[in-house]
Amino acid sequence: MRRRVDEAVDQLAELAATTSRRDDGGWHTAELSVAVVLDQxxxxxxxxxxxxxxxxGVDQLEFAAVFPVRRRDVDVHLLYGGTLQDRGGADRLGFTLVPAEPLVRGETHDFAVRYRLSNRDVMHPCVLHVPERPCEVFDLRLRFEHDRKRLVRTFDGVMQRSDTEPKGNQHAVDRAGEIHLRFRRLLPGLLYGARWGESAVCLARRAS
Known part of the structure; x- marks a missing residue:
């Protein structure tokens, strides 16, 4: 019974992913890879x-960082892929990526952004991605200080509700203090990612 329910959920997710609107902004994410280094x-x-x-004719791509931090506490650097324009507020990192040339249908485009935080205290204990458009793969790597007893709560396509804590799974880090998560066929509006501590900011981001 459980297996059939899981299969039905997978089929619904696939159907929703293939029928979601893809003309909103003219692009979707094939893969988002995020690496978080917390041992320094x-x-x-x-x-x-x-x-x-x-x-x-797509000439701009709007996106937001997948972790909460105040703008004054982080240095943002575009590594490649065009020109970066800041469109976020004081408490949200939002950007517009402008490619060197307008993009055409069927083309793939890569870009990368590096965030360097001022110190450990400004890093809230979560990476929570709520995609605004379909995303085929979300690859997440977290590196902590060597702490084999650390547990990370993960969320894979969780429905968000402000009145209850979302259900997640507990995962332990490996002997190197790392954890590698890979989410597939992400649906807009659902929650994906990880949380490794309590934080009012993380809860508010999850609820939003």
Whole structure:
């Protein structure tokens, strides 16, 4: 019975992914790879995007960082892929990526952004991605200080509700202090990612 329910959920997810609107902004995410390094004085986050263009003439890509931090506490650097324009507020990192040339239908485009936080205290204990458009793969790597007893709560396509704590799974880090998560066929509006501690900011981000 459980297996059949899981199969039905997978089929619904696949159907929703293939029928979701892809003309909103003219592109969707093929893969988002995020690496979070927390074993040093200044935490770093690397986000690498590969997007697929769904219509001709796409000249900008809007996206937001997958972790909460105040703008004044982080240094943002575009590694490659175009020109970066800041469109976020003081408490949200939102950007517009402008490619060197307008993109055409069927083309793939890669870009990467590095975030360097000022110190450990400004890094809230979560990476929570709620995609605004379909995403085929979300690859997440977290590196902590050597702490084999650390547990990480993960969320894979969780429905968000402000009145209850979302259900997640507990995972232990490996002997190197790392954990590697890979989510597939992400649906807009659902919650994906990890949380490794309590934080009002993380809960508010999850609820939003």
């Amino acid at each position: 004085g200044q935490p770093e986050v690397l986000e690498r995007y590969q997007v697929v263009v769904d219509q001709d």
